[in-house]
Each structure stands twice: as C-alpha cells, then as structure tokens.
Amino acid sequence: MQHDPDLQAVHLEQRGIDARDAGRHAEAESYFARAVLKAPARPISWLGLALSQIDQQRVSAAIASLYRARDLSPQSGVVNHLLDSLSGTTSARAPESYVIWLFNTYAANFDNHLARLAYQGPDMLRRLALRADWCEDKSRAILDIGCGTGLSGLPFAPYASRLDGIDLAIGMLNQARRRAIYDDLHHGEAHAVLGAMPENSYDTVLAADTLIYIGDVAELFRLVATRLKPGGSFLFTVETGETGFKLTQSGRYSQSDAYLRDCATGLFAFSDHIEGTIRIEAGKFTPARAYRLTRL
Ligand SMILES: C[S@@+](CC[C@H](N)C(=O)[O-])C[C@H]1O[C@@H](n2cnc3c(N)ncnc32)[C@H](O)[C@@H]1O
Known part of the structure; x- marks a missing residue:
C-alpha cells in the first residue's frame, strides 16, 4: 500500500x-x-x-x-x-462548482474567519436600514440572497415578518439553519431559485457580499425587481470597481457605480448608498459600497 x-x-x-x-x-x-x-x-x-x-x-x-x-x-x-x-x-459569474467548493470548505469556520477579517457586510446593510428609519416591527417579508451562515440575516430578523434565504452551498445553509432565524432556506443558484418564485413576494431583498460572485448582475437585478413588491427595497454590497464589472485576482468580482446604475435603469431608483471597507485582507482594506435601491 x-x-x-x-x-x-x-x-x-x-x-x-x-x-x-x-x-x-x-x-x-x-x-x-x-x-x-x-x-x-x-x-x-x-x-x-x-x-x-x-x-x-x-x-x-x-x-x-x-x-x-x-x-x-x-x-x-x-x-x-x-x-x-x-x-x-472576466467571466459573467463564478461557476456553481467553484462557489460550492469554496463555501462548503469554509462553512464550519466561516463566521470565525470573517470575524478575523473584520467583515462589515451585514453592518453596512443595517446602517442603510437605520438611515431609512425602518422600524423593528417584524413587518417585512425579507429574502436574503447568498445568505451563507446567516450573518446577513441576523440584523434583519427584527424587521422580518418572514425571513427566507437562498444559497448554493449546503454546508453554509446547514449553519444558517442552526441560527433558527430563517423561515425557508432554498438550496440552489440564485437566478434559478428567484426565477421559480412568484412575483411581488417580498418587501425587501438582501445580498450581502454575494454579488462578488455574480459579476454580471443585469439578469439578477431584473429577477429581484419582479420578486419585490412595488416600492420594495433591494439592499446589497459590492466591492468598488472602476468600470463595468471585473473579475479580480481574488476570484471575486467588483462592479462600478455607473454599471450598477445601467443595470437598474427602468427597474429601481437609487435611494441611498454608503462607502466603506468590507473586510481587511493581508493587512489591506477592501473598498466597498452598500446600496439601497427602491423598486419602481
Ligand atoms: C461571502 S458569502 C456571504 C454570506 C452572507 N451573505 C454574509 O453576509 O455573511 C457569499 C455567499 O453567497 C453564496 N453564493 C455565491 N454565489 C451564489 C449564487 N450564484 N447563488 C446562490 N448563492 C450564491 C455562497 O455560497 C456564499 O454562502
């Protein structure tokens, strides 16, 4: 042997x-x-x-x-x-097998790892909700795209009448389930799961640190817009890019503000955004933006 x-x-x-x-x-x-x-x-x-x-x-x-x-x-x-x-x-988005491999490998240590990177994604989205004077009255149907282990759902549970999640990586969903904050957890690719959902289902859609694996977000924006009720909110983060969308050496994508505005044309109004850093990697801050868009 x-x-x-x-x-x-x-x-x-x-x-x-x-x-x-x-x-x-x-x-x-x-x-x-x-x-x-x-x-x-x-x-x-x-x-x-x-x-x-x-x-x-x-x-x-x-x-x-x-x-x-x-x-x-x-x-x-x-x-x-x-x-x-x-x-x-630059490909359009990360292959499913890449996302599944990466996050099933990470799942058990994800929260500790992200804490070490001083991860700010959920907090950036929460600040947008606070700036919009949202009440923690459990009144909103909320969908968390790329919910991961549930770090992004956690600050939104007090706003949610129901909180659903979507993720490709079963290891991440298993961790999310243990938090007991989600009503439904959908295992699958975001576009496919959204496409199978009824229109006008949600008041709010979240995507914290998920568009870094979906470079070309045009189709995602269209799907999110139709699954949101009119006036509903889409809160998401991106890594800050200069033009269009770009796959970087980190294996993640960045998107520019102009590109995001193009994709949102006719679907969303840009209601608010904040600039920040989403994590610290190898001693360097990763510049990011968080947006709140309102469905037209
Ligand atoms: C960096 S994690 C962020 C998790 C969580 N939103 C948070 O803030 O902690 C990105 C998550 O998005 C999921 N993901 C990436 N691309 C996806 C896709 N196309 N469809 C569904 N989930 C996806 C990954 O499996 C992973 O759990």
Whole structure:
C-alpha cells in the first residue's frame, strides 16, 4: 500500500491541506509539490499546489500549476475560475462548482474567519436600514440572497415578518439553519431559485457580499425587481470597481457605480448608498459600497 503512488499522493495532499489550513503556505506547497511528483495525473494535487502558490502571491507559478490541473480536468469550474481570475479574463459569474467548493470548505469556520477579517457586510446593510428609519416591527417579508451562515440575516430578523434565504452551498445553509432565524432556506443558484418564485413576494431583498460572485448582475437585478413588491427595497454590497464589472485576482468580482446604475435603469431608483471597507485582507482594506435601491 505504501508503494502505491496514488495513495502516497493522497497522504501528501492531506498534509498539504492541513499545513495550508494552519497558514503554513510554503510547507503546504512542498507537500503538494511532492504529491505531483508521486502521481502527476491527479488534478487535485496540482490544484492544491496552485492554491498554496496563490497564498504566497506567486501568480506565474500558480498559473502554470493550474494549466496542468486543467489539462487533466478540463471541465473543472474551480480550476477554470481560478485561471480566469489570475489571467485577467472576466467571466459573467463564478461557476456553481467553484462557489460550492469554496463555501462548503469554509462553512464550519466561516463566521470565525470573517470575524478575523473584520467583515462589515451585514453592518453596512443595517446602517442603510437605520438611515431609512425602518422600524423593528417584524413587518417585512425579507429574502436574503447568498445568505451563507446567516450573518446577513441576523440584523434583519427584527424587521422580518418572514425571513427566507437562498444559497448554493449546503454546508453554509446547514449553519444558517442552526441560527433558527430563517423561515425557508432554498438550496440552489440564485437566478434559478428567484426565477421559480412568484412575483411581488417580498418587501425587501438582501445580498450581502454575494454579488462578488455574480459579476454580471443585469439578469439578477431584473429577477429581484419582479420578486419585490412595488416600492420594495433591494439592499446589497459590492466591492468598488472602476468600470463595468471585473473579475479580480481574488476570484471575486467588483462592479462600478455607473454599471450598477445601467443595470437598474427602468427597474429601481437609487435611494441611498454608503462607502466603506468590507473586510481587511493581508493587512489591506477592501473598498466597498452598500446600496439601497427602491423598486419602481
Ligand atoms: C461571502 S458569502 C456571504 C454570506 C452572507 N451573505 C454574509 O453576509 O455573511 C457569499 C455567499 O453567497 C453564496 N453564493 C455565491 N454565489 C451564489 C449564487 N450564484 N447563488 C446562490 N448563492 C450564491 C455562497 O455560497 C456564499 O454562502
């Protein structure tokens, strides 16, 4: 068994994953590098190698590793999305398999991880509600798109007559369920779930830190507008972009204010927005905007 190169690679991959989880990125890279030497036809080893190289900002090396992974697994949404993001290609949105992989991996530690990053998304949306003088009278039907573990639903529970969530990652939904603040939790892709919902269902729709995985938001805006009642509110955050929408090396998208206004034309009025920073990564603040749009 010890002489089976695949089993040896699996063992090295696990040590690489453990080292990466502990933040020992160079050590992780050395385990994955040994794994690809043992069993060069395992895309997962090449992916692990690429991730540990990304962690060390070694972009060219990561791209080379990702090409090897893609040769072995051409359909992998994870590999293709990482390659797009590192090579400056902007796709319309992150593949479902990427989102599922990323957030099912994160789910158990998500809240602690986001606390370490000083995550502000839910608070930015809550400030917009406070600025609009909303009463905590449990009167609104609220939908939380990309609800994750429920961090974004939490500050809105006092406003909600019902609170529903949508998320692609079952691991995140399982955490959200434990909070016992949601009425319905829908497992699926946001566009598909919204498309199957009746029109005029909600007073408020939230999307905290979700549009960072949906670059092209034109269709999402149209779906949200029709699922909102007239006069209803759409509260969301974006990472601040300069023009259009753009996939960045972080694997996330940014959107510009002008692009968002274009997408909202004929559907929403721009009622309020605030500028801020949504998290701190590697010592750097990530500039973000939170918007409150009103359905026309
Ligand atoms: C960064 S988390 C934010 C979670 C939560 N809103 C919060 O503020 O903590 C983004 C969430 O959006 C979900 N997500 C991303 N793209 C999605 C899509 N197209 N459809 C449904 N959920 C999506 C992910 O699974 C993840 O749980």
